[in-house]
Amino acid sequence: MSYGASKPITFEPVDPARDAELLHRWVTHPRSAFWMMQDATVEAVREEYAGIAANPRHDAFLGYVDGAPAFLMETYDPHHSPLAGFSELRPGDLGMHVLVAPPEGESVPGFTTRVFGAVMARCFADPSVLRVVVEPDVRNRAIRAKNVAAGFVEVREVAVPGKTAMLSICARQDWVGSGEVDHLTPELLDLAQRHLVAKAIAEYAHERLVAPAPTGDGRYALEVGATTYTFRARTHALEHWVVDPASIEPAPDVQVFIAQLAPVLGIPGELLPTYLEEIASTLASAAWKLRHRRVPVADLVDADYQEIEAAMTEGHPAFVANNGRIGFGLDDYRAYAPEAGAAVRMHWVAARRELTRLSLAADQSEEELYAGELTPGTGDAFRERLTGLGLDPEDYLFLPVHPWQWRNKLAITFAPDVARRDLVHLGEGPDDHRPQQSIRTFFNSSRPERHYVKTALAIQNMGFVRGLSPAYMEATPAINDWVADTVHRDAELRSCGFEVLREVAAIGYTGDAFHRLAAPSPYRKMIAALWRESPVPRLAEGERLTTMAALLHRDADGDALVTAWIKASPVDAATWVRSYLRAYLRPLVHCLHAYDLAFMPHGENLVLRMRDHVPVGAFMKDIGEEVAVMTTADRVPLPPEVERIRGTFPDDVKALAVHTDVMDGVLRFLAAILDEDGVLAGEEFWGLVRECVEQHAADHPELAEAAASYDLLRPRFRHSCLNRLQLRNTLQMVDLADQAESLIFAGTLANPIGRPS
Structure with missing residues (x-):
């Protein structure tokens, strides 16, 4: 009998007594040689599947097309199989075997592919299954091709009883045919368009x-x-x-x-x-x-x-x-977008030391960095890999790269560097990471106390190719040390619960052809990474973390998270906002007045500490690229290696560090949400913002001259426009080395906390 590809496919558990003769015909057929049961008797087949039926970690199913048995499917727990102990296995893995029955007539083109799709769909129908694992005989090139076409990645050859197998793994997000465009419907697109x-x-x-x-x-x-x-x-x-x-x-x-x-x-x-x-x-x-x-x-x-x-x-x-x-x-989106929530493992390369820049915070050493970022044994395995290639591990530094970046850039655009062994691919690291909203930064979910990893990523997103410059980052740890020390020594900032997450190490490879060209280009920013401190070890008892971006979040039904937090808290809305402004706005105002120090304090760059659903402190991050000292050396001296962050600007531009970056960039959205939800009227909200600024001035009369120069309560301020930057140049919105000169203004805005004009 031949099977039509359009006929329905169903599954039924194997009954060893009923199905032994049928399965015997299948597994002993010459086409089933790789099933390794060519000489089995009917009784041996019955005993084999009786054993599977009795095994709580192994299942067998007959697949039916139009009511007729057409294939055999087995699933098993690979952690309790001949694959047990292999380092590639993870929680959420499911092993799978499939045998399509030999056709009794003409083969139907595409039928095996359809069966394979149904088998994979059944595997992933269990939400606890994150990856499917198979181990076909390395000689079975037909089924290996089917596996790869379905989204499997061939990992390596492994020895299992009776064969040399090709260990292959397919993550849920990599499965081809998994309803990958089920979101592109007229109804959902209309909602997205609107x-x-x-x-x-x-x-x-x-x-x-x-x-x-x-x-x-x-x-x-x-x-x-x-x-x-x-x-x-x-x-x-x-x-x-x-x-x-x-x-x-x-x-x-x-x-x-x-x-x-x-x-x-x-x-x-x-x-x-x-x-x-x-x-x-x-x-x-x-x-x-x-x-x-x-x-x-x-x-x-x-x-x-x-x-x-x-x-x-x-x-x-x-x-x-x-x-x-x-x-x-689309597969990259589901694998690496933060909203997909998938675990990601960094790939690591060894970069030739003489062609690579590694800079460290004052309290860091190379040995301590790698001992903390690589689990015991991983560093040794990396060094053994280099030794096996005839290379001296001492000649190399270890550099984490985004998996997409390895496959799409390093292995292609930098192929000569890989071939010269100036770059050596070492494989996946041991820890699972979660991508953050900034897309190229990762939180270590296996060991939350360890550092974030920020990687170069050559995708175009929101006006930039998201690379990292080795030259620009060389001073990053020193800049972070100075900012963190300044913040930590200030009693006002400590009382507000304001802290800095330092970028403690930066690394970048510069041995490629692009670094030998006179003109700079994005290709110089393809192979670099930095490590940033985690906030987790610095939480006090009873505190929780959230990205500040969450304060502006509405769900698909229009409900606001900040409204829900205020309602769940033990305080009224005005008290909640006062606490938030003390954790967020007051420290930023103080940094400006005391040190002419400006951050880029948008939602993704702040991690709030919450207690009983109320903000009680904040961690500032992304320091190296987005901090500025806006005054002369006689007022705020800087170490020579930190001078890069100094700039001089007119007072009205300096004040935009609050007017644009805080009030227009964050607080106008928050004020509107609270007003729209009937939680706190806009006029009352802005009154609390003014109160925060005035209270800081009253508490710090010694900073009166600086406060007057910033004049945050002026009646109007310059209207700096973000979309205009992106619309002007969708490839590079601003020159990071001179961001102030890139600004575009559209007149002035009435200051909602300003004095009457």
Whole structure:
């Protein structure tokens, strides 16, 4: 009998007494030679499957097509099998065997592939199964090809009873045919389109690129080309718009919307396709999250740090194209996007020492760094790998790389360096990591007390290729030491619970051809990493962690996490906001007034400490790239290796460290959420912000001159616009070495905490 590929496939447990003769015909057929039962008797087959039926860690099923048996499937726990003890195995692994019955007539093209898909679907139907493990005979090239086509990665040859096998593993996110585009439906896309167009209208209006006209009853109209969009909206302080996505008419298409607006937005024609690609990727991400990441706020109120991190759905609150990730395929998205929540293991390379820069914090040594980051035995295994290649381990430094970066860049673009053994691939590291919202930074979930790892990643995301420069990072540990020491010695900052997570080590390879060229390029930023302290060991009893981005999070039903936290806390909304501002705003104001020290304090760069759902402190991170001392050496002396962070700016630009980065970049969104939810009126919220600034001034009369120069209570401040930067140049928004000169202004904004003009 031959089987039609369109017929239904079902499964039934093997009954050894009933099925022994059928299975005997299958396993002794010449086509089943690799099943290793060619000489078995019927009784031997019956005993084999009776043993499997009695084994709680091994199962066998007959697969039926249109009611007729067509294949045999076995699943087993690889940790209790001949594979037990192999270092590649992890919790959540499921072993699998499949045997398609020999056809009784003409073979049906594609039938084996369809059966294989049904088998994999059954394996992954159990949510506890994270990976499927197979071990085909190395000579069985046909089934090995099927495995690879389905998403299996061939790991290595292994010796198991009766054969040399090719150990192969398929992670859930790598399975080809796993409903990979089930999020791309008209219904979900419409929701994603409406959300993104609502955000585009709100942020472009905020940046005065468009001007919606009121039509009455809370509705507005916006002419875009030949189309007039109407919608409901409300406005708040700082010209902040809240647009109702469901009210937008006609049904919007965000790419058409932006293409029609391109002349107004100022997007260069040659860069418009790149921006539209980032918009499409942001749409796809939003649709995926609507399908797979519908985590209700109620489940996040008491969630742990990494559960909250993975549940964030918005990305940067101001940028419209904020989930670009150009370079990632769909399988990469599911493997490495923070919202996918998948565990990731860093790949490691050995980089020739004389061609590599390693810089360390003052209290770090190379030996201590690697002893902490590599579990016992891993470093020895890496050194043995080098010795086995005839190389001296002392000639190399160990460098972690993103798995995507290894496969797509190092092994291709830097093939000569690998072939010369200037770079040597060492394989996966031992720890599971979770990607953070910044996409290229990873939290060690196997050992949370260990450092974050930040890796170079050559994808285009939100206006930059996300590389890391070895030259630029060389001073990073020294900069972090100085900032951390300054913060730690300050009694005011300690009383606010404000601390710094230092970047304690930075490493980068510079032996490639691109470093020998005169002109700089993104290719010089492809092979580098840094290590940042974890906040976990510094938590006090009863404290929990959350990314500050969570304060702006609404779930798919529109419920705000900050509202839920305030309601779950033992204090009223005003007290909660005061506590938050003391942990966040007051330290930033103090750093400006006392040291002319400015951070980049957006949601992803702050980790809040919470007690009883109330913020009680904060960890500032991402110091090396995003900190500045905005004064002269006579006021704030710096060590020579830290001088890079010094810059001189006009007072009104210096004040943007609070006006733009804090008030416009974070607090305007938070104020609107609390007002919209009826938790705290906007006027009262901004009154608390002013109270925080004035109270700091009252407590520190010795800083009155600096406070006057910043004048955070001035009636208006310059309106610095983020989307305009990305729209001007979608490939590189700003020059990181001179960010102030890259700013684009659109007049001034009324200061919601300002003195009357």
